[in-house]
Amino acid sequence: MTDIELNPLNLKTRKLLQLGVALILLLFLIGYFVLIKKTPEPKLKNTTVYLENAKLYVFDDTYSLSQYPDKILMHYPYLLVIKPSQQISYIYNLPTKNKEKEIKQSLLDYDGNNTLYNSGKSTQFNQDSLGVLCDLGFIKSTSEVLCVTKVDPNFSENKLISIDIKTKKQKEVYTSKNLITAVSIVNNITYLGVNDLYTHKNYLLIGKSQVEFPDVASLIYEMDSKPFVASLKSAFNNNTESYYLIEGSVILKQKVQRVYLDW
Amino acid sequence: MKVAKLPLQLNRIKDDPFGFFIDKIIAFIVNLLIPLPLAGDLVAQFKKPIATLLVTLLIFFLFMLTVIGTIFMSPVILGSSILTNITSVFGSNNSNIPSDSSFGDTQVPRKNPFGGSGMSYTTITSYFLDPGYYLQYGKEHPAIDLVPSSAYYENSLTYKETHKVVIFATISGSVNHYIDTYGGETVEITNTNNTFRVKYIHFSLALVENGNMVRSGTPVGIMGDTGFSTGDHVHYEIRIKDGNTWRAVNPLGYIQ
Numbered sequence: 453m454t455d456i457e458l459n460p461l462n463l464k465t466r467k468l469l470q471l472g473v474a475l476i477l478l479l480f481l482i483g484y485f486v487l488i489k490k491t492p493e494p495k496l497k498n499t500t501v502y503l504e505n506a507k508l509y510v511f512d513d514t515y516s517l518s519q520y521p522d523k524i525l526m527h528y529p530y531l532l533v534i535k536p537s538q539q540i541s542y543i544y545n546l547p548t549k550n551k552e553k554e555i556k557q558s559l560l561d562y563d564g565n566n567t568l569y570n571s572g573k574s575t576q577f578n579q580d581s582l583g584v585l586c587d588l589g590f591i592k593s594t595s596e597v598l599c600v601t602k603v604d605p606n607f608s609e610n611k612l613i614s615i616d617i618k619t620k621k622q623k624e625v626y627t628s629k630n631l632i633t634a635v636s637i638v639n640n641i642t643y644l645g646v647n648d649l650y651t652h653k654n655y656l657l658i659g660k661s662q663v664e665f666p667d668v669a670s671l672i673y674e675m676d677s678k679p680f681v682a683s684l685k686s687a688f689n690n691n692t693e694s695y696y697l698i699e700g701s702v703i704l705k706q707k708v709q710r711v712y713l714d715w
Numbered sequence: 716m717k718v719a720k721l722p723l724q725l726n727r728i729k730d731d732p733f734g735f736f737i738d739k740i741i742a743f744i745v746n747l748l749i750p751l752p753l754a755g756d757l758v759a760q761f762k763k764p765i766a767t768l769l770v771t772l773l774i775f776f777l778f779m780l781t782v783i784g785t786i787f788m789s790p791v792i793l794g795s796s797i798l799t800n801i802t803s804v805f806g807s808n809n810s811n812i813p814s815d816s817s818f819g820d821t822q823v824p825r826k827n828p829f830g831g832s833g834m835s836y837t838t839i840t841s842y843f844l845d846p847g848y849y850l851q852y853g854k855e856h857p858a859i860d861l862v863p864s865s866a867y868y869e870n871s872l873t874y875k876e877t878h879k880v881v882i883f884a885t886i887s888g889s890v891n892h893y894i895d896t897y898g899g900e901t902v903e904i905t906n907t908n909n910t911f912r913v914k915y916i917h918f919s920l921a922l923v924e925n926g927n928m929v930r931s932g933t934p935v936g937i938m939g940d941t942g943f944s945t946g947d948h949v950h951y952e953i954r955i956k957d958g959n960t961w962r963a964v965n966p967l968g969y970i971q
Contacts, residue, residue: 686850
């Protein structure tokens with residue numbers, strides 16, 4: 453048996469010790485929060501957007517596009533990934549490299565403020581019915597929408613119309629006996645992808661001029677302020693993927709395995 | 716000790732040779748597994764209560780396995796068509812699903828096949844002659860693809876009663892039920908005037924049979940993804956008699 457050692461601290465030393473412990477705790481807390489604030493945000497591993505073998509790589513996100521009716525659209529600076537069966541569209545801001553928002557609609561276009569989408573029998577601009585059903589669309593401005601619709605609702609042939617948002621007045625821009633596969637405006641020029649329903653040849657309408665296009669024009673988009681056309685897997689191109697730079701009326705195939713949408 | 720045990724063992728062989736050898740085998744195996752003196756003899760001595768205990772534990776283990784398995788597998792079983800396929804083996808499928816009287820008795824398809832007013836119960840995932848479909852597959856899509864909207868799940872009485880997405884006949888007429896070339900459960904109804912034909916594909920289960928006469932509003936199938944499909948939906952097609960052919964028309968022009 454040993455004697456129990458009595459606490460050797462007196463009131464003064466005990467208070468000093470308590471103060472020391474409180475000081476150490478305070479220093480730890482300050483250091484902890486400063487360190488947490490200074491912890492850098494995780495960096496993106498992939499800073500580009502590309503398609504490879506029906507897979508879309510958007511920064512660090514991946515989407516399978518092999519399953520119809522999933523699709524991608526672009527209205528620079530926004531990239532839209534659309535999943536109609538889930539009624540959801542994912543919107544990415546390309547310059548900021550962020551997923552900007554998710555919208556519970558199957559979008560036809562998005563310009564940062566306005567949405568264009570199909571709801572039942574007609575196409576809506578935000579909450580406003582345009583009185584027509586568009587297969588494709590492009591928000592030209594807050595007062596005008598380009599809409600690819602059917603010449604006759606029971607047949608495949610398309611036409612491009614311009615719709616005044618306020619008056620809902622329609623103006624025919626281009627009427628064809630063919631299928632319009634893509635529509636976009638890049639550097640104030642309207643681009644249309646056209647597939648001949650009988651010969652299956654493809655064309656690009658650049659403004660008012662028409663040029664032959666060697667592949668299916670699935671997506672017309674802007675990258676580095678230049679117009680590009682992506683050809684996604686199709687029965688009309690032996691299920692291959694390619695992309696092309698449009699320089700005036702010259703079409704330059706890009707010799708890379710991936711289809712870059714943003715780099 | 717061993718010498719003293721010998722007469723006893725000889726008597727045991729004489730009285731119960733089978734039991735003796737069983738005990739020896741048990742003792743041998745237990746001695747191999749449990750390196751304790753007399754373990755084998757003890758187990759052989761108390762083999763009946765030990766066997767009872769082991770069987771009880773085994774039954775308890777199997778019971779727990781079944782209970783836990785059922786708890787974990789139930790969402791998978793309910794979410795798949797396994798139950799539907801099993802129950803479909805036993806007689807009539809649609810006996811419990813009531814007809815939707817709001818369809819009336821019509822020769823012209825005026826309602827969407829989920830019921831409800833206008834398009835309120837439907838979301839279209841692929842439109843009539845969708846250019847995207849044509850480009851991807853090289854053939855036309857002469858129909859609309861439908862999935863139920865959130866309003867359907869909130870308001871449909873049929874869904875609330877059955878917990879199934881039931882598809883109704885949109886016209887009165889005769890049924891043609893078959894599996895298409897891609898394996899899709901297909902139901903066609905031709906009206907009695909022989910002017911309209913509606914077609915549904917991808918059912919997980921057809922509720923009508925070949926040759927049945929149905930009235931509009933009769934449940935004809937459960938939505939599924941059989942055949943050439945990338946997810947649960949209904950392919951809804953309307954054709955009209957045009958000379959000797961049946962020409963596909965845009966169903967949206969008919970749904971009121």
